[in-house]
Amino acid sequence: MNNNPSKVTPRILSGFMELLPADQMLFNGMLGVIQKSYERFGFIPLDTPVIELAEVLLAKAGGETEKQIYRFTKGDSDLALRFDLTVPLARYVAQHYPDLAFPFRRYHIGKVFRGERPQRGRFREFYQCDIDIIGDGALSLLNDAEIPSVIYATFTALGFSRFTIKINNRKILNGFFESLGLASQAADILRSVDRLEKAGQEAVQQELAGLGAPPNAAREVLAFIGLTGDTAAILSQLKQMQISNGTFHTGVDELEKVISYVSALGVPGQNYAIDLTIARGLDYYTGTVYETVLNDYPGIGSVCSGGRYDDLAGYYTNKQLPGVGISIGLTRLFYQLREAGIITPKSATPAIVLVIPQTSDLRVPLQAATELREGGIPTAVYFDDAKLKKKVTYASRLGIPFIIVIGDDEVAGGYVSLKDMSTGQTSNVSTKEAISLIRAKESANNGSSTDPVSA
């Protein structure tokens, strides 16, 4: 910051995230892992405009979205910034329908914008990392089962092991509330039930009564929500419930099928569970719903959520386009993991080596740098005049793991002086040998460094 009145104070808006290099490297590493994981499942990358016509983006929206959206005019156009990646997907699929092959499996990693009231850990500009599978008219339930396997692979690749993918089916909830004559109060009841852990059984029961639930219905809701056990136990209890509601039973059937395939898709039993309290976006999801929690950090809430919807693009097209998808809110997740000390930055640069020329004829050091890069090793050169100590400090400040010093002795001797910054060990080797040594060390390190989480 400067206080010179003729200068503009350099600053960003509150509610926006901007990272210093080491954190940016960490963030990009997570983003890259997610992208690679999505691609490994054959999801197709998509990139839609940040600015769209307000009419198009707001075709479906209302309430909070209308208030939060960044909307403005330019010339005659009523414009807005996208507030999620789902509405652009719906528009894209409706618009490009004839050119797409269905099921259309797409991922989209990009920034979205919401002018929310700023609060700690909430951002107005943030990355979402979405996958969706869209069917043309119909979409097999097996796709619902694949989603947890993508979540599992992605969070495992991010270095987590103790996380739980909670699975439910909205038809079970809807049918259950219908059977109690409480369909219209479902949203309020779920919100109330959400407070069970904090407020206690008594308080929630009173709240439910206040919502118009007769005492026995309130008891039934609490008993239903309280169903516990492994997936098999919960499914068996659900099937034994005396509920004469078709939607409920369809939901139980769907959940059972999804659960049966999640295991065949290689998701270990400890990483998924049925949770009958998961509802998600009440006016949007129509079947399977997911939330994912980190077992050791429940306070972070769901780190990956989504579900099945019957009608992606009804506001744009008459085509019936059912889909299933999830989203990782990476900006918020990164912020929370970083605040909690679960992840820590390692290096402030992609460079693995800093070449330090200590000779007036730079040809040899420059050729060494080129050779290192051709050997696949990200290499920076310290070009500016400075004492050796300053150059070495530069490398350690950025967390560059190796330095190569080339002075007149090295040039005359035809070798380079390689220093491993973590051990302090120095060796005089050929550039080729340096490449081998660095590669060996880095691949040994990468075995552990793909695991940002110690827990």
Next chain:
Amino acid sequence: MNNNPSKVTPRILSGFMELLPADQMLFNGMLGVIQKSYERFGFIPLDTPVIELAEVLLAKAGGETEKQIYRFTKGDSDLALRFDLTVPLARYVAQHYPDLAFPFRRYHIGKVFRGERPQRGRFREFYQCDIDIIGDGALSLLNDAEIPSVIYATFTALGFSRFTIKINNRKILNGFFESLGLASQAADILRSVDRLEKAGQEAVQQELAGLGAPPNAAREVLAFIGLTGDTAAILSQLKQMQISNGTFHTGVDELEKVISYVSALGVPGQNYAIDLTIARGLDYYTGTVYETVLNDYPGIGSVCSGGRYDDLAGYYTNKQLPGVGISIGLTRLFYQLREAGIITPKSATPAIVLVIPQTSDLRVPLQAATELREGGIPTAVYFDDAKLKKKVTYASRLGIPFIIVIGDDEVAGGYVSLKDMSTGQTSNVSTKEAISLIRAKESANNGSSTDPVSA
């Protein structure tokens, strides 16, 4: 498009790029190559907010920028979308100065926004891929020499071989025009000279006279601009010129030093040249300037430009922050290469294999898919009910190179049926063998597919 009056027509704004999957894959491939190349030179990734305070973004701007910028209010805030990545860099470096290690080498790949009048091949939202090296108080000229080696490595990695990095030094131009007493007309003269090829010597000479250049000065300008030969010949002619202007001679010295190191940095002689007509951003660059042209497609213009500036962040800070950098306008470059047929999409998905289950018990096909992914092969599964022919058509429509069919016979026999879609060859192999076969074929293909350009 639909004409149902109750629906919103799905569409995007004119002047915005949105790609179908195969083109998006091609675009992302280019972006990935550029990113990897920048990182190989040890540039640090940066990501700044898309939305900033208008006051901050417009600290320096005027004229066209003010007209083109997307600016709007939200609550009490006067906001704008970034129109380049240089102003955010200047703001970032000024704001985070104490936390950065200098020279600060950063790359930034991101969208910028300019509400230009829409014309073919111009976009209002487009990707820039920038690198800059910022010094604290001073920055060695060697950094200017490194930039062409980054350009060379990047365009080579993109598959180009016939391109020329044109290098000049603004001090030569400034000093030359000063020596003729034409310093204030320099911009107009350069614009006029730019038309030399089209308009001819005579017309340009008349224009120069109209700008106030005496006949002998006009002749000198044209002679100067017309200096030809290889870098050594041009440098020798420059040094022999009888010009008593210090700036001119400093420029010649700088250019000579930069050129001498470009070759040591591994850039072949045919890929760079001195071009005394290159000026670039007249009020911004102060030393070395670069433009890059594809030899076989001169109509595309410069595909990568930039230069040296003395004062990056003077609008935000009193610190003297000289720098040198370049930018690739990827959206425009992609559009032009695609229009000219220089690049063509290959596949519409990252998936290398489509697993097609033809059995009611999906456990074996699903396990095969998991094994393939664990073997590093991006794999999609066709989950929906359909005839085999439809499933195979899906794979060929997306350009997926291999399919694996698993029916009851395959399950009973403990093998999979692998089909190479390019040859039509089918073989019954274990999943492990399938992984080896696919890997071998893909790595053979990748040798050539890193070369999108046939020229």
